[in-house]
Amino acid sequence: MEYVLKNGIVYDPANKVAGEKKDVMFKDGKIVDSVSADAKVLDVTDKIVMPAGIDPHAHVAGPKLVVGRIYRPEDSRKGVTHKTDILRSESGFSIPSCPSTGYRYSRMGYGTVVEAAVPPLEAKHTHEEINSTPNLDIVPLSLFGNNWFVLQYAKQNQIEDLAGFIAAWLRLAKCYGVKIVNPCGSEAWGWGMNVHGLDDPAPYWDVTGREVVTALAKANEMLGLPHSVHVHPNDLGHPGNYPTTVSTMEALKDIEKNSTVRGQTMHLTHAQFHAYGGTSWRDADSGADYIADYVNNNDHVTIDVGQVTLDETTTMTADAPMEFDLYKLSGLKWANKDVELETAAGIVPVIYSGKAPVNSLQWAIGLELFLKVNDPWKVCLTTDHPNAGPFIRYPRIISWLMSNERRQEMMDNREVHPWSHRRTSLASLEREYDFNEIATITRAGPAKIYGFQDRGALTPGFNADIAVFDINPNDIDPSRNHEAIEKGFSSAMYTIKDGEILVKDGEIVKVVKSHTLWTDVKGMEEQEKRVMDRVMPDFTKYYTIKFENYQVHDKYLPNPIVTEVQAGK
Amino acid sequence: MANYEPPVTDYESIVENCTCAFCGCNCDDLDYLIKDGHVVGVRHACRLGASKIMEDMDQRLLVPMIRGEDGELAETDWDSALDKAAELIAGAVRPIFYGWSETSIETMHHGLELGELVGAVLDNQATICHGPSLQAVQNAGYPISTLGEVKNRADMCLYTGSNAMNSHPRHMARYSTFPRGYFRPRGRFDRTVVTLDPKYSDTAKMSDIWVGFEQNGDYEFYNAIRAVLKGKKLQKEFISGIPKEDVEELAEAMKNVQFGALFFGLGLTHTLSKQRNIDIAIQMVADLNSYTKWILMPMRGHFNVNGFNIFMAFETGFPYGVDFARGYQRYMNGETNTIDLLTRKECDVFMVIAADPGAHYPGGAVKHLAEIPVIQVDIHWGPSTEIADVVLPGSFVGVEVGGTSYRMDGVPIWMKKAIDKPETCRDDEWIIKEILERVKKIKAEQGALASK
Ligand code: SF4
Numbered sequence A: 001m002e003y004v005l006k007n008g009i010v011y012d013p014a015n016k017v018a019g020e021k022k023d024v025m026f027k028d029g030k031i032v033d034s035v036s037a038d039a040k041v042l043d044v045t046d047k048i049v050m051p052a053g054i055d056p057h058a059h060v061a062g063p064k065l066v067v068g069r070i071y072r073p074e075d076s077r078k079g080v081t082h083k084t085d086i087l088r089s090e091s092g093f094s095i096p097s098c099p100s101t102g103y104r105y106s107r108m109g110y111g112t113v114v115e116a117a118v119p120p121l122e123a124k125h126t127h128e129e130i131n132s133t134p135n136l137d138i139v140p141l142s143l144f145g146n147n148w149f150v151l152q153y154a155k156q157n158q159i160e161d162l163a164g165f166i167a168a169w170l171r172l173a174k175c176y177g178v179k180i181v182n183p184c185g186s187e188a189w190g191w192g193m194n195v196h197g198l199d200d201p202a203p204y205w206d207v208t209g210r211e212v213v214t215a216l217a218k219a220n221e222m223l224g225l226p227h228s229v230h231v232h233p234n235d236l237g238h239p240g241n242y243p244t245t246v247s248t249m250e251a252l253k254d255i256e257k258n259s260t261v262r263g264q265t266m267h268l269t270h271a272q273f274h275a276y277g278g279t280s281w282r283d284a285d286s287g288a289d290y291i292a293d294y295v296n297n298n299d300h301v302t303i304d305v306g307q308v309t310l311d312e313t314t315t316m317t318a319d320a321p322m323e324f325d326l327y328k329l330s331g332l333k334w335a336n337k338d339v340e341l342e343t344a345a346g347i348v349p350v351i352y353s354g355k356a357p358v359n360s361l362q363w364a365i366g367l368e369l370f371l372k373v374n375d376p377w378k379v380c381l382t383t384d385h386p387n388a389g390p391f392i393r394y395p396r397i398i399s400w401l402m403s404n405e406r407r408q409e410m411m412d413n414r415e416v417h418p419w420s421h422r423r424t425s426l427a428s429l430e431r432e433y434d435f436n437e438i439a440t441i442t443r444a445g446p447a448k449i450y451g452f453q454d455r456g457a458l459t460p461g462f463n464a465d466i467a468v469f470d471i472n473p474n475d476i477d478p479s480r481n482h483e484a485i486e487k488g489f490s491s492a493m494y495t496i497k498d499g500e501i502l503v504k505d506g507e508i509v510k511v512v513k514s515h516t517l518w519t520d521v522k523g524m525e526e527q528e529k530r531v532m533d534r535v536m537p538d539f540t541k542y543y544t545i546k547f548e549n550y551q552v553h554d555k556y557l558p559n560p561i562v563t564e565v566q567a568g569k
Numbered sequence B: 001m002a003n004y005e006p007p008v009t010d011y012e013s014i015v016e017n018c019t020c021a022f023c024g025c026n027c028d029d030l031d032y033l034i035k036d037g038h039v040v041g042v043r044h045a046c047r048l049g050a051s052k053i054m055e056d057m058d059q060r061l062l063v064p065m066i067r068g069e070d071g072e073l074a075e076t077d078w079d080s081a082l083d084k085a086a087e088l089i090a091g092a093v094r095p096i097f098y099g100w101s102e103t104s105i106e107t108m109h110h111g112l113e114l115g116e117l118v119g120a121v122l123d124n125q126a127t128i129c130h131g132p133s134l135q136a137v138q139n140a141g142y143p144i145s146t147l148g149e150v151k152n153r154a155d156m157c158l159y160t161g162s163n164a165m166n167s168h169p170r171h172m173a174r175y176s177t178f179p180r181g182y183f184r185p186r187g188r189f190d191r192t193v194v195t196l197d198p199k200y201s202d203t204a205k206m207s208d209i210w211v212g213f214e215q216n217g218d219y220e221f222y223n224a225i226r227a228v229l230k231g232k233k234l235q236k237e238f239i240s241g242i243p244k245e246d247v248e249e250l251a252e253a254m255k256n257v258q259f260g261a262l263f264f265g266l267g268l269t270h271t272l273s274k275q276r277n278i279d280i281a282i283q284m285v286a287d288l289n290s291y292t293k294w295i296l297m298p299m300r301g302h303f304n305v306n307g308f309n310i311f312m313a314f315e316t317g318f319p320y321g322v323d324f325a326r327g328y329q330r331y332m333n334g335e336t337n338t339i340d341l342l343t344r345k346e347c348d349v350f351m352v353i354a355a356d357p358g359a360h361y362p363g364g365a366v367k368h369l370a371e372i373p374v375i376q377v378d379i380h381w382g383p384s385t386e387i388a389d390v391v392l393p394g395s396f397v398g399v400e401v402g403g404t405s406y407r408m409d410g411v412p413i414w415m416k417k418a419i420d421k422p423e424t425c426r427d428d429e430w431i432i433k434e435i436l437e438r439v440k441k442i443k444a445e446q447g448a449l450a451s452k
């Protein structure tokens, strides 16, 4: 089937197309240069056309999510909808059911989302949820930062074997890349403890976060994975944590990049939670300048923000000691889910309120990061869904980024507490994103950061993953029309995935199966064998499951998209 | 020893790393010894698991059956039986699909699709077992871990309202008490085992400390532990029949371990204060985490009872008792659970998948079941067969057919197939899918008629 999207205003930052009126053509699921006269014409005159959205960090599938859904029926009851001829009924606000997740991203013009935390032992669970989430391609990252084998390789500085371990484990868990969460801290949580800063060793293992992050980053580059290490540093959510964040970035500064498809060697995730000054929540203030300055002055780091949306939500992270602290602060019900030899997890509901000083400060710090990082290719739009707010708020965040007027209004009329401007410089930041920058932080940038070679741009040969929004960029002043911007980005005029129209006028018209992206490393066979010989005796002794039953069989990935990587190349 | 059995030597092949389809331990280290297409021996399993696997042909349902006018079940062919089941379901106003805890996630997928199509209630054994536990979890939280955390770290294991030695025979041996863990290299000798139970159970006998508080004394006892943890002085000399010094000593011991694990069974869930018992146990565990590390875990019974709750939660947002009658999912304890619907005589067709409702239901519910059409999908003849109008013989997950299950701690396991099923049986997954297809066809025909 051939199509022409006619007369749209195209934003395709990867191809340096910034608001040109032009046609976009696709055929048999791919973008093409030209089509025949028979091509079906979709008139999108003066509407915004962009590649489909790519969410570079969210929690959408897996064991943490399900604990959230089981223990928060009050959240599931929000957002319940009636089934239709083609849609199943939906549920949930911050922790939607799998079908709801797929539908809602699809309606916003998204086509790909990264599931940022997969414990290998429970990877089958994540893959089962991925298969139940329609209309989206999902990119799972596997947790390595507290894995006992990783801790040992890092301590002994055996980078080549660590690289072999990563290659083997990505294949076992069918994941795309390397995620690190509070390195050594989640292991310390096995004893109800945490580590503080980058140089506080994990109890017993006598290895520090610095050693773990560095070793994993080196191994990641040795393999030349399409994505860099994806880092959630130590001390998340603690006032005065920005020095830890800066040290973590500095620790990886000299690691040589081994990839042509991405620019960074480290992705710092939900930077907002890691950009606090002060010594306690009483005197906390913004540390956004330090993070933004570092990112502006160095090219080896990219970030996503983790913007607070001022909603009731459900926090969930492998940073389980942080979640327990949060529970002690709020007293809201606490869930926890530690995973043998691999990681921990904590879950706590949170009510972010514009009335609350701390939440307002967090809100402002997130916006500061967006506005202070100069190069939009280095910063991505996320809420660390559902941690700082649900993903359905992305359009609202876009409206904030495009309108200084709206931000000032929120501060002036006390929709947010005065800490938002007294303890940050937000009130003085007049920058407003344009549509091309929005397309960069939600599409082109994330695609580059993940080294995608098939999406995130309207390049001929790429997947025809396209979003059209009912906004005329030449006829709207986003600064003055934040509501129209939010509305426009909330419901796509078209969402097209692999050349199929899934959404029309904000309604889902077609439901398709999702794909799962994972990375298959070649050329490490020898190292992998050495690693397995070393790991197996401990595996057998200390896991509670047989190795044969640990791995994720192909059956759990009915629609895989495999990125093959030649190690070292 | 009286029950010594000589090892089986007469077998043709071994299939390793099979998963036991009995209790929530989902032991995945079994070796099946196979001869003539049958499992003639099982290595590593406990007696419960081994007997279930080896006696697979005992009371086995082999052919589809339909109950005739004369009230007797008569053998029939698959087509007739499936058509009959589909006809009943398509014509139902308030169908319940109950059970699921002893079949695969793959089967549940088709069951859910069918339930959404016809507006059924999907429910599992949680409704009569750990339902109150899940309600408590929704109140108070859910601090759990995988079982390997316990094996590698725990220096105190506490069983409450659970006689694990009988109900989950390898739980202590494989996960908690006996195994050598990374930080507990001497296994049993590195751990203190505590049993809280009015009865001096087999588990209590294996323990270092047995606290035999009074029947229904659970709530008061936990309350007292919490009070001590918070630094309060106990006013009464005896708490639930236990001297206050013993309570204080236990609280102190719990505070001073490095990693404690509390396992609770239906004994805690089903005594006087029900979910309140679990509420307070959860709060106690949360309190303890201010001092050291503690987790808790419900001792889930069937091998996929947790799996159904997990599956339903990710598909629909709710763990069990999910009602689709209105075209969207509702979950209201006391309203949308199987027992409530049966007791109120609302249900008009009941499909039971690998479960025995009769055995655990209150009288009123059972009585209503006898009055409505019942469809049974199962491998063994049981109380459900006695009341079933259509019987569909399934196959044995983890032996005759592969399938996904979730262990009591949420670890997913692919339970592989080891032998072929009896020729006349069908896989549960296939059966439910066939019913779904047939119901779809009936609905389409009805739709076509209505639009004429
Ligand atoms: S403990 Fe449970 S799962 Fe393990 S072998 Fe016995 S019955 Fe089977």
Ligand SMILES: [Zn+2]
Residues within 6 Å of the ligand: A057, A058, A059, A116, A270, A317, A384, A387
């Ligand atoms: Zn995250």
